[in-house]
Amino acid sequence: EVQLVESGGGLVQPGGSLRLSCAASGFTLRSYWMSWVRQAPGKGLEWVANIKEDESEKYYVDSVKGRFTISRDNAKNSLYLQMNSLRAEDTAIYYCARYGISATYDYWGQGTLVTVSS
Amino acid sequence: QSALTQPRSVSGSPGQSVTISCAGTSSDVGGYNYVSWYQQYPGKAPKVMIHGVSERPSGVPDRFSGSKSGNTASLTISGLQSEDEADYYCCSFAGSHIYVFGTGTTVTVL
Numbered sequence: 001e002v003q004l005v006e007s008g009g010g011l012v013q014p015g016g017s018l019r020l021s022c023a024a025s026g027f028t029l030r031s032y033w034m035s036w037v038r039q040a041p042g043k044g045l046e047w048v049a050n051i052k053e054d055e056s057e058k059y060y061v062d063s064v065k066g067r068f069t070i071s072r073d074n075a076k077n078s079l080y081l082q083m084n085s086l087r088a089e090d091t092a093i094y095y096c097a098r099y100g101i102s103a104t105y106d107y108w109g110q111g112t113l114v115t116v117s118s
Numbered sequence: 119q120s121a122l123t124q125p126r127s128v129s130g131s132p133g134q135s136v137t138i139s140c141a142g143t144s145s146d147v148g149g150y151n152y153v154s155w156y157q158q159y160p161g162k163a164p165k166v167m168i169h170g171v172s173e174r175p176s177g178v179p180d181r182f183s184g185s186k187s188g189n190t191a192s193l194t195i196s197g198l199q200s201e202d203e204a205d206y207y208c209c210s211f212a213g214s215h216i217y218v219f220g221t222g223t224t225v226t227v228l
Contacts, residue, residue, distance in 0.1 A: 037164075037219075044121065045156070045164065045207050047217040059215040062119055095163060102170030103152035103211045108163040 002026040002107045004096045009112030016086050016116070022079040022096030022109055030054075030074035033099035036081050038092035039111075046092075049081065050099060064090075086116045122147065122208055122220035129226040130198045138223045140191040140208030146218055148189035152211035155184055155193045157204050164207065168193060195225070203227045 008020040020036070036048040049060045049070040058070050069082040079096055093111040100106035123141040130136040140147065140155075147153055153171045156164035166175055168184035171191065181196045191210070195202050208220035 035217075044222040045158075045209070045219040046121075047209075047219060050215055050217075057215070061216075100169075102154065102173060103150075103217070104154045104166055104169035105156070105164070105209070106166055106169075106175070108165070110163055 002098070004098065004107055004109035006094065006096050006109045006112040009094065009114045011115045011117065012086055013118050014087060014116055017082070017084045018086065018114060020081040020083065020094055020096075020112060020114070022081075024077045024079065024096075024098075027098070029072070029077045029079075034070075034072060034079045035097045035099050035105060036070060036079075037095045037097050037105065037108075038090075039095070040089075040092045043092075048094070051079070083114070086114075088116050090114060091116045119212065119216060119218055122210060122218055124206075124208060124220040124223045126221075127224045127226060129228055130195075131228045132198055132200065134198050135194060135196045136198060136225060137195075138193045138206055138208075138225070140193070140210075140220045142189050142191070142210055142218070144189055146189075146210040146212040147186065147191050147208075149213065150211045151186070153184065153186060153191040154209045155182075155191075156207045156209065158207065159204050167206075198225075198227055200227050 067085045096109040097105035098107040155168040158164045172184040
């Protein structure tokens with residue numbers, strides 16, 4: 001069974017940093033692109049970042065470029081999101097998602113909440 | 119990277135059909151056959167219902183169908199059931215490894 005479990009969320013002050021982790025199981029992580037998608041409270045979904053199987057390509061939504069870094073450790077079956085210079089508008093549930101066929105997010109984690117507030 | 123436009127809400131009685139539109143541009147919905155639809159219950163993670171515009175993953179009821187015309191994609195739920203009451207989001211590839219989601223639609227079963 002495919003499982004994605006996020007961790008690392010919490011309360012952080014504006015300008016602070018946080019590192020999210022996503023533990024993958026039930027499939028071979030190194031065979032898939034992976035993504036982070038976020039959802040602000042009461043709002044819609046927003047694609048944040050994608051990373052290629054071998055980490056050679058990474059892509060970000062404009063609003064997080066230069067502040068967030070997506071990475072992975074295939075040996076540890078883990079995906080990460082390093083978030084720096086956090087802003088109030090980054091407050092959201094962050095989901096880890098597997099990128100499957102036809103540009104589809106076919107499996108999602110349960111999400112981890114990041115709250116940026118003083 | 120503007121969000122795709124969806125109606126805020128749609129509703130229907132059990133057994134009826136409802137259609138949710140997802141309006142984009144030629145740079146996203148109209149330019150690629152990579153539109154997917156996600157169902158989300160409150161407090162839960164999204165679940166893919168349609169991919170590749172009209173393909174249904176294994177396990178998704180056949181009352182869910184997808185289509186596209188020009189820059190607008192659509193999700194139709196036929197034979198509406200109470201368990202279909204949820205939020206629905208479209209998503210499209212927008213070139214250069216960029217993805218954009220829709221604004222979301224709440225489906226209410228009357």
